[in-house]
Amino acid sequence: MPSLEPAIVSAANPRVKGWAKLSERKYREREGRFLIDGVHLVAEALAAGWPLEHVAYEEGLGIPPELQALADSVSGPTWIPVSPDVIARCAGTETPQPVFAVARKKEHAPDALWAGGNGGPVVALDGVQDPGNVGTIVRSAAASGAAAIVLGRGTADLYNAKTLRATMGTLFHIPVLEADLTALLPEARKRGAKVYGTSLRAAASCYDCDLAGPGTWLVFGNEGSGLSPEVENSVDQAIIIPMTGQAESLNVAMAATVLLFESQRQRKFT
Incomplete structure (x- = not known):
């Protein structure tokens, strides 16, 4: 079973504000984190074992079916139900998909x-x-x-x-x-x-x-x-x-x- 956190409804939530700032390069570089938007990218990151901190999904829709098996089998990220307003605040597209992830940058050895x-x-x-x-x-x-x-x-x-x-x-x-x-x-x-x-x-x-x-x-x-x-x-x-x-x-x-x-x-x- 995935590790679940309480729902976040408000786009003014401090955590959401911090995630939204990751759309800017200076914050990505300072925090060492970035956003992954959409079912396909999140699935690829989970399958590859990329270090994810959180996966946020639209509360009313639940965890996307394409991600359910990965949610059950991959340990690491916490899964957080969020409102459509939170999705819209953090998404990088005008018509966002109902899921995004907060990922850590990965330093590859030379x-x-x-x-x-x-x-x-x-x-x-x-x-x-x-x-x-x-x-x-x-x-x-x-x-x-x-x-x-x-x-x-x-x-x-x-x-x-x-x-x-x-x-x-x-x-x-x-x-x-x-x-x-x-x-x-x-x-x-x-x-x-x-x-x-x-x-x-x-x-x-x-x-x-x-x-x-x-x-x-x-x-x-x-x-x-x-x-x-x-x-x-x-x-x-x-x-x-x-x-x-x-x-x-x-x-x-x-x-x-x-x-x-x-x-x-x-x-x-x-």
Whole structure:
């Protein structure tokens, strides 16, 4: 049976006010907590054993059926019935689902970057600003068997509500770290990593490069300006995705997906 707390009805409740503040990055960073909104994301977090403090659900509807088995089997969070006003105060959408969770940020050990894991590449993002792009890249990285993801300076916050929704819960299944890429990439190269960066000026095709090695790093830059000069200086080889049709470039999330699944193809299907 889940651990239940008394219902919270008022959106002015001090706990609710504290939860609502987690919609702002400065409070997420100060508190080390964030909100997860919706049945699917909460289910993924519970199934992955992510550290949740509370799961709040609409009192009149009860615990969503999709979460009932997890509520009965997963220990840790307390389950709190709340009013629709509380849901509306804390939700990140105009038409909120009847459940949200308060989660703790999870610090992943840097070992994920060096251990090789399943042989998949490490993905590094340099100033990728759009939350939807960041979330989609996390989703593609998890789906294609990447080892880890590094968020460099200027990259959208992983715990932004839009980023979380775009990940579709995959962030709960892959290590995601934050780091200064200008310091991290030279360290990766010292440890034997092969660092590739995407560039429209590159001559080397991604299909002619070995993206299957356990020391492979794939670096993606800002939507408008690409890799910063400092990060570009730490790349071993610039590569390009050949395009035979009429398009100037690909969206960064699309480009990352192409390269991630090309890496998977080389590792698993050749």
